Amino acid sequence: MMRQLLSGLAFLASAAPALADQVPFAQSAPATPISNRDRFYTSDQFSNTVSVIDPFSNRLLGVIRLGDPTPANLSPLYRGQLLVHGMGFAPDRRTLAVVSIGSNSVTFIDTATNKVKHTTYVGRSPHEAFFTPDGREVWVSVRGQDYIAVLDGHDYREVARITVPNGPGMTIFSPDGRYGYVCSSFSPETVVIETRSRKIVGRVKQPSPFCPDIAATPDGKQVWFTLKDVGKVSVFNARPPFDTLTTIDTGAITNHVNIVRNANGQFAYVTVGTEDLVKVYRTTDFAQVASIKVGSMPHGLWPSGDGSRIYVGIENGDEVAAIDTMTNKVVATIPIGQGPQGVAYIPGAVPEGDGLANLQPLGVAGRKVLLQLTGTGRSQITLFDQGQIQMLQAAVGGLQPKSNYVLALALRSDGTGPLEPLAQFTTNPAGAAIVNAAGPIRQIVQAEQIDSRRYLVIAPGTADTYAAPVQVQSEIAAAGEEAR
Incomplete structure (x- = not known):
């Protein structure tokens, strides 16, 4: 300093x-x-x-x-x-x-x-x-x-x-x-x-x-x-x-x-x-x-x-x-x-002065989890901690332009098995999208019990009809801690 x-x-x-x-x-x-x-x-x-x-x-x-x-x-x-x-x-x-x-x-x-x-x-x-x-x-x-x-x-x-x-x-x-x-x-x-x-x-x-x-x-x-x-x-x-x-x-x-x-x-x-x-x-x-x-x-x-x-x-x-x-x-x-x-x-x-009046600590807003999805293209996902739930935001890239996809939770780490859709979206002309969802997602993707853990994936289609995933969650990239 x-x-x-x-x-x-x-x-x-x-x-x-x-x-x-x-x-x-x-x-x-x-x-x-x-x-x-x-x-x-x-x-x-x-x-x-x-x-x-x-x-x-x-x-x-x-x-x-x-x-x-x-x-x-x-x-x-x-x-x-x-x-x-x-x-x-x-x-x-x-x-x-x-x-x-x-x-x-x-x-x-x-x-x-x-x-x-x-x-x-x-x-x-x-x-x-x-x-x-x-x-x-x-x-x-x-x-x-x-x-x-x-x-x-x-x-x-x-x-x-x-x-x-x-x-x-x-x-x-x-x-x-x-x-x-x-x-x-x-x-x-x-x-x-x-x-x-x-x-x-x-x-x-x-x-x-x-x-x-x-x-x-x-x-x-x-x-x-x-x-x-x-x-x-x-x-x-x-x-x-x-x-x-x-x-x-x-x-x-x-x-x-x-x-x-x-x-x-x-x-x-x-x-x-x-x-x-x-x-x-x-x-x-x-x-x-x-x-x-x-x-x-x-x-x-x-x-x-x-x-x-x-x-x-x-x-x-x-x-x-x-x-x-x-x-x-x-x-x-x-x-x-x-x-x-x-x-x-x-x-x-x-x-003049120190300019610190009316400021508050970062608190819970300093906590986050960063994830990556890889496969056809690459996506970045952040879970913004709100306490018991998180706001999910995905920066999706490398997919087919103007096409329908779902962000979902998969039963297995390779994306196989039944999916639980979280959000349906359509890519823009560049094959990208910003996707949002909310819920206790961190607790699910980081569950200590393997049988309870789920994995984020992206699959072509809609929430009702979808194909096999084209992007699958890789290792957790980073995790934020509450600011002190």
């Missing part, structure tokens, strides 16, 4: 003035070297927490509990947030906006005190929320419907709605604030909205309907968006005529993209879920320049204020990977809450 602190102090002392190396700020803004005033946040959808990390020491400070784990959140009297998922922050770096899909809410948190300031309820299944660059408005992508909910940036009440193609996945703004770029998760079209008039001024064809994430470069020239269902990233001109520049094959379950500027240039970092990779592309010629192994199912990622690091939420590993962007090597891993989705790095989030 002392070596980390001394290294960080030396870096701060040698840092020279530079242009901004972090989106969503314009490149003309000053860069902000990493300090213990910065915070990195993850939205943890299974523990319903926000994990708070000090990036200077690369350690978890605690979590902000917005809700309860399952089954407590199934009660008709439940009042907490559910499926904590999306994340954005105010340009003055004092407010964190956290979207909860299951409770249709945006929670606004004071970054210095970790205290909830306000909660606004919007339409069905919001996904992401971002402040406009001037801080006057917050645009919430209401993915379960067909509009952007515009909230006042100060009192957080809804003041307008902007109709967009069905299923808006996310909005990101041009650095100058002139345009909002809105991709879709249900319609094959991204739209460009003039923020002042709130009118659509451009349309960009998506190669597929499912875009979960979008990023604009600090130089204001490009917009990158991911296509999770086909494993691609598309890039278009951030200015009229908003023409497509390229589409890149990245890999099954391509999750998020973000932009890094450093002494080597400007790069797009892309998380590829089924490959456990972050892939790095130059924004000048779109060539891939690096491939970084991180952990099970990388999801959201965001650079530090000087572009020297990028932090990645590892969805099925319940951790954050810190990457040195000059070497493209992982330099730290930090345990966090369960199933991180959206993330945010806020330079100077805590202007």
